[in-house]
Amino acid sequence: MRSTHLTTAPARRRATSLRRVAAAALPLALAVAVLPAPAGATVATDARAVAPAVVPAATADSRPGSTRTLALAASAGDPRVATRTASGSRFYLAAVTWDAGAAADLDVRIRVRTASGWSPWATLAAEDDHAPDAVAGARSAEKRARSGQPSDERPGRAGTEPYVTAAADAVQVRVHGDGPLPRGLRLETVDPGIAAPDAAAGGTEPTSAYVTDAQAAGPTVGAATTSGATTAASQPQRLVPQRPAILSRAAWGAQESMRGNYGEDVWYGEIKGGFVHHTAGSNSYSAAEVPAIIRSIYRYHVVSRGWDDIGYNFLVDRFGRIWEGAYGGVGRPVVGAHTKSYNSSSFAMSAIGDFTSVVPSSKVLDAYSALFAWKLGLSGVWDAQGTSHYTYPGSRDQRTIAGHRDTKATACPGQMLYDRLGTIRSGAARRLAAVPARLTLDGPSTAVAGRPTTLTAQWVRGGIPVDGKVNLQRRSGSSWVHVRQLTVTGGLATADVTPTRSTAYRLRASSSTRPVNVALDGSPGTSNTLSTSVRATTGTPSLRLDGAAVARVGDRVELAIVWRAPGGLVDGRVNLQRRSGSSWVHVRQLAVVDGRATTTLTPGGSHGYRLRASSATWPRDVPLAHPRGTSNTYSVTVYPRASAPFA
Numbered sequence: 001m002r003s004t005h006l007t008t009a010p011a012r013r014r015a016t017s018l019r020r021v022a023a024a025a026l027p028l029a030l031a032v033a034v035l036p037a038p039a040g041a042t043v044a045t046d047a048r049a050v051a052p053a054v055v056p057a058a059t060a061d062s063r064p065g066s067t068r069t070l071a072l073a074a075s076a077g078d079p080r081v082a083t084r085t086a087s088g089s090r091f092y093l094a095a096v097t098w099d100a101g102a103a104a105d106l107d108v109r110i111r112v113r114t115a116s117g118w119s120p121w122a123t124l125a126a127e128d129d130h131a132p133d134a135v136a137g138a139r140s141a142e143k144r145a146r147s148g149q150p151s152d153e154r155p156g157r158a159g160t161e162p163y164v165t166a167a168a169d170a171v172q173v174r175v176h177g178d179g180p181l182p183r184g185l186r187l188e189t190v191d192p193g194i195a196a197p198d199a200a201a202g203g204t205e206p207t208s209a210y211v212t213d214a215q216a217a218g219p220t221v222g223a224a225t226t227s228g229a230t231t232a233a234s235q236p237q238r239l240v241p242q243r244p245a246i247l248s249r250a251a252w253g254a255q256e257s258m259r260g261n262y263g264e265d266v267w268y269g270e271i272k273g274g275f276v277h278h279t280a281g282s283n284s285y286s287a288a289e290v291p292a293i294i295r296s297i298y299r300y301h302v303v304s305r306g307w308d309d310i311g312y313n314f315l316v317d318r319f320g321r322i323w324e325g326a327y328g329g330v331g332r333p334v335v336g337a338h339t340k341s342y343n344s345s346s347f348a349m350s351a352i353g354d355f356t357s358v359v360p361s362s363k364v365l366d367a368y369s370a371l372f373a374w375k376l377g378l379s380g381v382w383d384a385q386g387t388s389h390y391t392y393p394g395s396r397d398q399r400t401i402a403g404h405r406d407t408k409a410t411a412c413p414g415q416m417l418y419d420r421l422g423t424i425r426s427g428a429a430r431r432l433a434a435v436p437a438r439l440t441l442d443g444p445s446t447a448v449a450g451r452p453t454t455l456t457a458q459w460v461r462g463g464i465p466v467d468g469k470v471n472l473q474r475r476s477g478s479s480w481v482h483v484r485q486l487t488v489t490g491g492l493a494t495a496d497v498t499p500t501r502s503t504a505y506r507l508r509a510s511s512s513t514r515p516v517n518v519a520l521d522g523s524p525g526t527s528n529t530l531s532t533s534v535r536a537t538t539g540t541p542s543l544r545l546d547g548a549a550v551a552r553v554g555d556r557v558e559l560a561i562v563w564r565a566p567g568g569l570v571d572g573r574v575n576l577q578r579r580s581g582s583s584w585v586h587v588r589q590l591a592v593v594d595g596r597a598t599t600t601l602t603p604g605g606s607h608g609y610r611l612r613a614s615s616a617t618w619p620r621d622v623p624l625a626h627p628r629g630t631s632n633t634y635s636v637t638v639y640p641r642a643s644a645p646f647a
Contacts, residue, residue: 064255065193065295067303072096072175072185080177084187087113087170091189092289093281093296094171096124097159097304099184106177110163112282113170119282122354124160125410156306157184161412164281164293164352188304192295195253240377240462241431244370246314246330247323252291254298259327260308266328267335269344271379273388273400274372276421277338277350278413283318283358290317293352294325301337311337314349314371320363322349322371331378339407341394347375348404355414365420369427372401377432380464382515384428401425433517436524437461439470441507445634446533446546447499455530457486457493457507461518465491468512472497475504475529485510502632504531533632541565541623543574543631545611551603552641559634561590561597561611565622569595572616579608579633589614608635 068089072082096108108124173187249256256262285293298310312325313336328334338348349371351364376384381400388400395407403421404412443455459466468488472495473480483505486493497505509525512518519525530549535542547559563570572592576599577584587609590597601609613629616622623629 063194065299066191067299068189068191070187070189072173072181072187074181079180082175082181082185083173085170085172086187086189089189089191090167090169091165091171091191091296092167092292093162093164093190093192093300094168094173095160095162095188095300095304096173096175097157097184097186097188098182100156100158100306104158104177104182105179106160106175106182108160108176109174111172112163112165112168114166114168114282114284116166116284118172119165122163122280124163124280125412126158126160157304158182159188159305161280162190162297162300164279164285164297166282166285166289167292188300190296190299190304192253192292192299195291195295241373241435242370243331243374244322244367246371247321249324249327252294252323254295254327256327258299258302260302260306261327268328268333269335271333271347271375271381272345272390273381273398273402274375275339275342275346275348275402275404275407276368276413276417276424277312277348277404278355278417279315279350279352280354280412280414281352283353283355285318285352287317287319287321290319290321290323290352294323307337309337311348312350313338313347315352316349316364316367316371317352318361318364320361320367322367325350333379339404341392342390342398342407344392345388345390345395351413351417355417356411357416358414359416360420364417365423366427368424369431372424373428373431376400376428377435377462380462380515382432382462382464382517384425384432386516399425401428429517433519435462437466437509437512437518439507439509439525439527440550441505441527441530442549443505443530443532444546445531445549446535446544446632448535452496452498453532455495455497455505457488457495457527458491459488459493459509459512460491461515464515466512466518467491467514468518469510470507470527471510473506473508475506480506499532499534502531502533504529506530528637531633531635533634535632541628543611543613543629545576545609545631545634547609547634547636549635550637550639552639553604554602554641556600556602557636558598558600559609561592561599561631563592563595563597563613565616565619568619570616570622571595571618572622573614574611574631575614577610577612579610584610603636603638606636606638608633610634 068086068091070084070086072084075081075083094110094112096106096110098104104126106126108126109121110124111119111121113119171187171189175181175185261267279297294310294315297312297315301307301310309326313334314325314330315323317323324330326334326336333347335344336348337343338350339346349368351360373384376382381388384400386400387397389397398406399421401421401424403418404410405418438458438460440458441455442458444453447453455472457470457472459468459470466488467490470486470488470493472483472486474483483497484495486495486507506529507527509518509520512520528550535544542562542564544562545559546562547557551557559576561574563572563574570592571594573589574592574597575589576587578587587601588599590599610633611631612626613622613624616624
């Protein structure tokens with residue numbers, strides 16, 4: 001599998017954008033401010049009721065976004081300090097950037113003015129760890145070669161994490177370095193513009209704890225068809241946790257042509273785990289402002305930083321609504337630019353806001369648990385409480401669900417959110433544990449007394465084979481007796497049995513070694529019942545009906561008929577019957593030639609079937625009356641199609 005990362009946008013597009021936004025710069029004035037003491041922890045709440053997946057329509061004609069770039073020069077008195085104030089232009093994001101490759105050990109403080117007044121001063125960390133991985137340079141070099149740029153040109157820019165805010169019209173920034181300030185230092189503010197109205201529909205509550213991944217990979221709320229999307233028909237049929245409602249890129253007004261990988265292949269990796277982030281910035285935004293905030297982050301990552309796309313795979317607002325981030329399909333392992341050295345083997349969701357001292361709401365934590373359970377289940381990662389093994393250069397093993405700060409020294413995702421990773425893990429683990437494994441037993445429904453017959457055990461969970469041990473049991477009256485223990489490897493095991501009389505078999509789960517959290521008790525740990533009819537090896541007449549012991553609703557099941565008499569194989573006609581309560585109803589009549597016939601049926605549920613002899617043309621004196629003219633009873637167990645593990 002090709003495994004790489006989001007890379008820099010084409011330099012030609014970026015240079016054009018920067019020339020356009022630089023012309024919009026306004027006169028600036030110096031500002032000095034005092035940093036306030038840290039605030040106490042508070043809980044993010046909002047008195048207004050917010051639907052979990054409803055997108056506010058735009059209230060004006062659409063207008064493209066823009067980036068305002070403002071040079072930051074060292075002060076005359078101290079070459080290590082730069083301060084600026086800018087006002088008069090509306091924006092939702094502010095950040096400081098500088099030339100890529102320039103040494104920078106900076107302390108950046110910022111505050112913005114919104115309708116509520118000036119915000120407290122906040123620290124912006126240098127974002128060298130929110131970035132594409134080093135291997136992404138190969139793709140960037142290919143782009144530069146195609147466009148005729150020098151191979152050593154570095155089109156991307158270094159920068160701080162963005163300060164995300166409700167609509168603001170003024171910003172103050174103070175930059176202090178341990179040494180001379182880096183080259184190309186500038187303040188950037190992002191106006192996301194106004195997106196065209198989007199007819200996104202609201203999400204729905206899950207109707208069950210788990211679904212097939214084909215159902216789970218259904219349309220994103222408000223999504224338009226894209227080349228990066230996969231259809232449900234292309235997905236394997238397996239059980240995964242219920243997918244939460246996810247608002248699409250179209251719902252937040254993504255301008256797809258701005259992507260650095262627009263018109264090119266989307267890069268995919270694999271999923272070993274997920275990372276929890278926060279965007280930093282304001283927590284006081286309204287529900288209607290969220291699409292503009294996401295467009296601002298998108299524009300900052302692509303235009304200001306030179307990445308291919310918004311770095312996060314998903315975002316969640318303070319109201320608990322989940323939004324699609326990087327392009328390529330929410331159900332696929334899209335390589336993002338969120339956690340350097342881990343991007344190709346993980347996904348990330350960022351909570352919009354700053355959770356350093358603000359406690360995330362239960363809706364935010366539930367959104368994390370639901371999304372992470374679904375994404376991990378799709379990838380066959382079933383231990384939300386476990387550890388994932390990462391191998392990319394610069395990476396190390398991490399908890400399956402980890403915080404950004406676990407990978408290097410950073411405050412992200414904020415202390416209050418980081419302290420609640422255990423809540424997210426346990427919530428995801430509960431959802432994963434709700435997905436049952438399927439234990440099935442198959443074999444012939446008829447056997448000859450004294451002759452071995454082979455039974456096959458299959459154990460699967462979410463499309464992942466289960467390894468472990470199961471106990472084969474035989475019915476004895478109204479109870480079950482132990483026959484032997486089987487070792488299941490790769491989801492399969494076989495056993496030879498030699499029945500002497502008609503009986504029934506089943507499996508009971510004993511232990512599992514992988515994946516984790518496989519239910520062993522009750523219905524999930526018990527297989528279907530396989531009934532085996534045993535016939536003697538004498539010359540008495542026999543009419544036999546056989547077929548698959550288990551099937552899915554809608555499957556066509558082939559039945560095999562064998563009719564023998566002491567005089568040889570029988571030619572004649574038999575009636576196929578289905579049990580209905582305490583009686584039998586006619587299904588169809590079949591012609592038997594040379595003692596054999598086949599037919600197919602599509603059982604709508606679990607039923608029993610038998611044959612009754614109707615007439616015989618060869619040999620002579622074939623018994624037609626009951627019981628010698630009646631076959632064994634063949635039973636088929638039918639499972640719902642969405643929950644069958646044997647596709």
